[in-house]
């Protein structure tokens with residue numbers, strides 16, 4: 001099969017596609033999936049260079065987010081609800097290959113109204129943003145929310161979910177283009193450019209001087225954002241896309257009478273497995289209703305150009321989810 005195989009650690013731009021990689025074998029509790037589309041992530045760049053916290057033994061197939069169909073030759077483990085041909089999305093090491101072995105619990109049925117391209121980038125971003133806003137910040141209708149990196153993978157999901165939950169959303173991004181995406185495709189009410197000095201004053205003005213009730217931050221901008229948080233506000237630590245783990249003087253938490261909370265969605269499977277299907281049920285209802293919609297970066301990449309997609313992420317050019325189409329099908333494309 002065709003696959004992006006990492007034999008020697010290198011930047012993905014230096015690794016060619018392997019045309020005859022061996023097909024994976026399903027282990028206990030796993031099914032085989034014919035991959036149609038794959039979601040690209042910054043950590044793929046790190047893993048290909050041997051710099052990620054989770055490194056499979058080499059050689060390995062890169063990629064971790066996917067959508068596709070249960071293969072016709074797949075085993076169906078006890079308790080697995082899927083059958084050959086079912087459309088699914090989920091996560092497994094090896095998404096940048098034509099076939100992948102996946103634990104069936106790491107798969108979700110792909111909604112009928114969704115393309116493979118849209119489904120490939122859902123598995124991590126959407127539940128992270130949903131649980132951050134609902135489970136951690138306990139967002140209420142009518143509240144003000146500030147989303148940083150609002151056009152990014154988790155950010156654009158957070159913007160849409162906050163709107164669907166009845167909040168007023170201020171999108172904060174690093175360029176006018178990304179602000180426009182956050183408003184036009186995400187539905188944010190307002191946008192501010194956080195690369196400009198004093199952007200917090202704009203947020204204060206928009207909220208009538210009160211500040212935002214909830215900060216959703218995947219960048220590492222909590223300290224900066226606290227300049228425009230409301231009394232009893234909640235700030236959610238989602239990630240550190242800017243590359244540095246932020247440090248915060250705790251007197252700010254006291255003086256502003258606020259709460260700082262974190263989200264680690266990947267750890268729910270271990271620590272709170274009963275919450276996972278609840279979140280997915282609510283998300284699938286939102287997707288089916290059309291009230292929220294995955295945003296796919298307009299340039300999608302064939303498998304042999306997956307490195308170009310990763311470089312675009314590295315250069316901070318992209319917005320929404322960057323997708324590679326591993327097999328071509330009319331159902332891959334975001335516009336059917």
Ligand SMILES: NC(=O)c1ccc[n+]([C@@H]2O[C@H](COP(=O)([O-])OP(=O)(O)OC[C@H]3O[C@@H](n4cnc5c(N)ncnc54)[C@H](OP(=O)(O)O)[C@@H]3O)[C@@H](O)[C@H]2O)c1
Nearest residue numbers: 128149152153154173174218238239240241242263264265
């Ligand atoms: N806690 C969890 O469970 C969880 C789950 C998923 C992801 N995350 C984390 O959330 C973060 C964002 O993930 P994502 O998938 O949304 O990423 P993404 O789609 O690549 O978006 C990241 C955005 O961050 C902004 N950014 C600001 N400073 C940056 C810098 N120095 N370099 C690169 N980007 C910078 C950029 O937007 P602008 O150009 O607008 O600034 C960029 O588009 C990551 O750190 C990821 O690890 C956490």
